[in-house]
Amino acid sequence: MNPLDVVTAVLVLTGSFLALTAAIGVVRFPDTLTRMHAATKPQVLGLLLVLGGAAIRLRDHVDVGMIILTGLFTLITAPVVAHRVGQLAYREQSVSDNLLSIDEIRDETP
Amino acid sequence: MTTVWLLAGTMLVAAAIVTMFRLLAGPSTLDRLVATDTLVAVTTCGVGTWAAYSRDTTVTYSLAALALISFVGSVSIARFRVPDLDGAQDGAS
Numbered sequence: 001m002n003p004l005d006v007v008t009a010v011l012v013l014t015g016s017f018l019a020l021t022a023a024i025g026v027v028r029f030p031d032t033l034t035r036m037h038a039a040t041k042p043q044v045l046g047l048l049l050v051l052g053g054a055a056i057r058l059r060d061h062v063d064v065g066m067i068i069l070t071g072l073f074t075l076i077t078a079p080v081v082a083h084r085v086g087q088l089a090y091r092e093q094s095v096s097d098n099l100l101s102i103d104e105i106r107d108e109t110p
Numbered sequence: 111m112t113t114v115w116l117l118a119g120t121m122l123v124a125a126a127i128v129t130m131f132r133l134l135a136g137p138s139t140l141d142r143l144v145a146t147d148t149l150v151a152v153t154t155c156g157v158g159t160w161a162a163y164s165r166d167t168t169v170t171y172s173l174a175a176l177a178l179i180s181f182v183g184s185v186s187i188a189r190f191r192v193p194d195l196d197g198a199q200d201g202a203s
Binding site for chain 2: 008012016022024032039043057058061063067070077080085089
């Protein structure tokens with residue numbers, strides 16, 4: 001077995017496992033902010049790992065650039081969506097206050 | 111190597127099914143938006159795994175399309191949706 005195939009297998013398996021943990025987090029976490037956290041961070045890392053595995057496996061083709069472009073798009077757009085969702089969730093008070101250790105928005109706008 | 115692809119595919123399908131539970135149940139619109147985002151990301155993972163498995167490069171364009179369209183959809187929902195007042199109290203529990 002090619003050693004690059006082993007690297008691909010490790011990357012794809014880790015990425016799929018992170019996607020599964022993100023999905024479990026989306027179901028199990030108690031409010032919108034924590035669900036957004038689970039859906040953003042492990043999900044993006046898992047997606048990048050799977051895309052890296054695919055890019056290693058398709059290394060001879062020209063279309064690897066499209067995979068790199070997909071990773072860049074995900075890295076750029078995921079914080080924007082997470083920021084919008086977090087701000088809306090805070091504004092509509094669907095955040096349970098006892099889960100927040102620091103609330104800087106409330107401290108700044110009395 | 112076949113075991114690796116089977117295991118990855120099984121984990122991705124399980125992730126999609128588990129996410130669909132939150133998509134159906136989840137009390138406010140924002141929870142459903144988060145679940146839809148997760149579902150699209152799992153789909154992108156699946157397409158990437160398929161591209162790695164079959165060495166088929168025709169699906170790589172759909173990866174970029176999925177990434178862009180999910181961003182546009184999520185931002186449009188977050189911008190133009192109507193706040194649901196009843197579900198907001200349920201989301202805190």
